[in-house]
Amino acid sequence: MKLKTWFTVAATAVTVFAVQAQEMSTDDIADRIKPIGQVHVAGATADTGAAAGGARSGADIYNSACVACHSAGVLGAPKLNAAADWQPRLDEKGFDGVWQNAINGINAMPPRGTCGDCSDDEIKAAIEYMIEGI
Numbered sequence: 694m695k696l697k698t699w700f701t702v703a704a705t706a707v708t709v710f711a712v713q714a715q716e717m718s719t720d721d722i723a724d725r726i727k728p729i730g731q732v733h734v735a736g737a738t739a740d741t742g743a744a745a746g747g748a749r750s751g752a753d754i755y756n757s758a759c760v761a762c763h764s765a766g767v768l769g770a771p772k773l774n775a776a777a778d779w780q781p782r783l784d785e786k787g788f789d790g791v792w793q794n795a796i797n798g799i800n801a802m803p804p805r806g807t808c809g810d811c812s813d814d815e816i817k818a819a820i821e822y823m824i825e826g827i
């Protein structure tokens with residue numbers, strides 16, 4: 694093999710290896726970054742809520758945590774903007790009473806409506822959203 698030919702072969706081989714190595718590491722990096730990125734995004738969302746002191750609106754909380762039961766009245770849940778469902782509760786317990794029951798749970802109503810990361814004020818905002826039309 695002539696020296697020039699050897700160099701060409703060697704250079705080609707190095708290029709091929711380099712490209713392969715690059716592709717492999719790009720895939721590796723993509724695989725490794727993905728879960729980290731997801732965790733980071735989840736953490737950032739939680740941080741934002743906490744830092745802003747309950748930035749999520751009552752509608753946001755209702756639509757993510759409460760709608761499953763309170764839209765159709767599952768298990769007797771008082772329905773969105775249904776005065777007949779809400780007024781007797783408000784008359785009997787007052788707003789603070791139903792708010793406390795939403796935080797602590799009552800009968801089939803789970804504590805915080807299963808929204809574990811909802812602050813007391815976010816639960817309050819969700820209730821206000823549910824009754825603002827009654």
Ligand code: HEC
Nearest residue numbers: 758759762768769770782791794795800801802805806819
């Ligand atoms: C798993 C179904 C379910 C989910 C999810 C749920 N609720 Fe309820 N909720 C109920 C039921 C059932 C009742 C009626 C309980 C009773 O009085 O027997 C109720 C009652 C309430 C009451 C009235 C409490 C009282 O003292 O009369 C409030 C306020 C309330 N829910 C708020 C919320 C909020 C806010 C959310 C979302 C963060 C939520 N709920 C999510 C089922 C649910």
